[in-house]
Amino acid sequence: MAINEETKIDSNNEEQASGHQEVGHKSLLQSDALYQYILETSVYPREPTPMKELREITAKHPMNVMATSADEGQFLNMLLKLVNAKNTMEIGVFTGYSLLATALALPEDGKILAMDINRDDYELGRPIIEKAGVAHKIDFKEGPAMPVLDEMIVDGKYHGTYDFIFVDADKDNYINYHKRLVDLVKVGGLIGYDNTLWNGPVAAPPDAPMAKYVSYYRDFVLEFNKALAADPRIEICMLPVGDGITLCRRIN
Ligand SMILES: C[S@@+](CC[C@H](N)C(=O)[O-])C[C@H]1O[C@@H](n2cnc3c(N)ncnc32)[C@H](O)[C@@H]1O
Numbered sequence: 200m201a202i203n204e205e206t207k208i209d210s211n212n213e214e215q216a217s218g219h220q221e222v223g224h225k226s227l228l229q230s231d232a233l234y235q236y237i238l239e240t241s242v243y244p245r246e247p248t249p250m251k252e253l254r255e256i257t258a259k260h261p262m263n264v265m266a267t268s269a270d271e272g273q274f275l276n277m278l279l280k281l282v283n284a285k286n287t288m289e290i291g292v293f294t295g296y297s298l299l300a301t302a303l304a305l306p307e308d309g310k311i312l313a314m315d316i317n318r319d320d321y322e323l324g325r326p327i328i329e330k331a332g333v334a335h336k337i338d339f340k341e342g343p344a345m346p347v348l349d350e351m352i353v354d355g356k357y358h359g360t361y362d363f364i365f366v367d368a369d370k371d372n373y374i375n376y377h378k379r380l381v382d383l384v385k386v387g388g389l390i391g392y393d394n395t396l397w398n399g400p401v402a403a404p405p406d407a408p409m410a411k412y413v414s415y416y417r418d419f420v421l422e423f424n425k426a427l428a429a430d431p432r433i434e435i436c437m438l439p440v441g442d443g444i445t446l447c448r449r450i451n
Pocket residue numbers: 200201202265266267290291292293294295296297298314315316317320342343344345367368369
């Protein structure tokens with residue numbers, strides 16, 4: 200997500216207004232109590248210690264609302280194991296919660312190309328990732344993801360090489376990422392696009408009251424969701440985990 204000072208303020212207000220003040224509390228469930236039940240019964244008791252530590256450090260960050268939620272981290276970790284992912288990519292790292300969930304799921308020789316325009320936030324999480332013994336799987340590139348993808352597309356050797364790609368940045372560019380990523384992921388591999396339910400207002404009338412940043416990105420998310428549904432190269436599954444994640448399985 201491209202975030203300026205104004206959207207930072209909006210996003211904080213939005214969280215407070217909805218009562219979702221806890222870090223990573225992006226659940227679309229109707230009841231906060233039910234979400235809390237999921238976290239306390241099934242997520243926190245099984246959360247690996249380094250992920251807990253990273254979540255707690257991230258909670259002190261003024262932009263903690265950007266972090267992947269603990270239940271989504273648990274989901275990604277299991278999904279990656281289920282598909283035996285080895286070569287992966289992440290666009291949008293922040294302090295590294297989803298990155299750590301991924302790194303812990305991959306085999307010792309697994310690889311993650313991780314991209315973010317901001318290295319400082321990644322540096323907050325990096326000592327924990329190192330302590331967890333998984334930093335060797337991560338190739339962090341600072342800068343916008345698109346030029347890197349463009350280079351990979353031109354240099355044909357990366358086509359069809361990724362088992363899993365997680366996209367969690369720059370929502371107004373999802374459609375442009377998809378054009379490239381669908382060539383870079385393996386046939387049978389997965390791309391996960393985060394925030395595809397965009398706080399819920401994807402299903403609200405356009406004139407419904409919503410924070411400025413929600414309203415700005417809503418149209419991009421709506422168009423993107425339609426484009427995925429119409430793309431014959433992939434199978435899709437939209438899950439109401441976290442803020443909505445759409446899994447795309449490349450079929451040809
Ligand atoms: C929602 S956060 C990612 C959260 C992260 N997945 C986690 O588990 O906490 C979005 C991140 O995308 C980064 N970002 C924004 N625009 C970007 C771009 N064009 N290329 C790469 N990263 C970008 C931001 O700096 C921010 O750290």
